[in-house]
Amino acid sequence: MDFGEFVMARTPALLRFAYLLTGDSHLAEDLIQEALVRVHRRWSSIEYQGGPEPYVRKAILNQYLSWRRRRSSAELVLAELPERRDPALGAEQIVERDEMWSLLATLPRAQRAVVVLRYYEDLADQDIALLLDCSPATVRVHAFKALKRLRAALTPTAVAGASHGRA
The missing domain is CATH 1.10.10.10 (Winged helix-like DNA-binding domain superfamily/Winged helix DNA-binding domain)
Incomplete structure (x- = not known):
């Protein structure tokens, strides 16, 4: 699976994970974006045990734990929105x-x-x-x-x- 396919397929689940960590949908998007930028740089050299998702989740978690909030002018474009509250x-x-x-x-x-x-x-x-x-x-x-x-x-x-x- 190439990077683009992975991002398209797993973004909703990764967003939910990041949202649970941050408690804010905008911060979750920023967190995912920064983590995916870092992962993309090494995508071809990453060896996956059980697929790339555990590696990406660890990157998101590490980014969250060591995060120094930076303003970013780029936005993460999503194919699907994260789950909303049930009315x-x-x-x-x-x-x-x-x-x-x-x-x-x-x-x-x-x-x-x-x-x-x-x-x-x-x-x-x-x-x-x-x-x-x-x-x-x-x-x-x-x-x-x-x-x-x-x-x-x-x-x-x-x-x-x-x-x-x-x-």
Whole structure:
């Protein structure tokens, strides 16, 4: 598969992945664009284990983790738009989803990446560790800390009671 075919076929999935990391559709497009520019330069020399997608996802993840926001005058042209919210969703579900996105945005980048890779991309700790260049134990620590932080934010009364008991 050449680069153009890959981009046309996999852009919607890559956009969803980048959106889950950034929480913003415009930033996701920028992130994908920058990562694909870097991958394109090396496309002919990249050796794929299981196809090129794991390599591209790792490039997107690395770009996200080390990203220094730059303004770009070029835009990524898409054949298809990313999935939109289902208008049939109730207002309560939309509020809950919005609250979760807000909470995810408060996590440090590495913790957010682990949560996205584990719960949205359904990857095992071993696979996440390979993507993040760390040990599976580090992945579990990031997940533990992220979930603890999310739970604390979702149950403010429990946190307030626990903080009064500690000095």
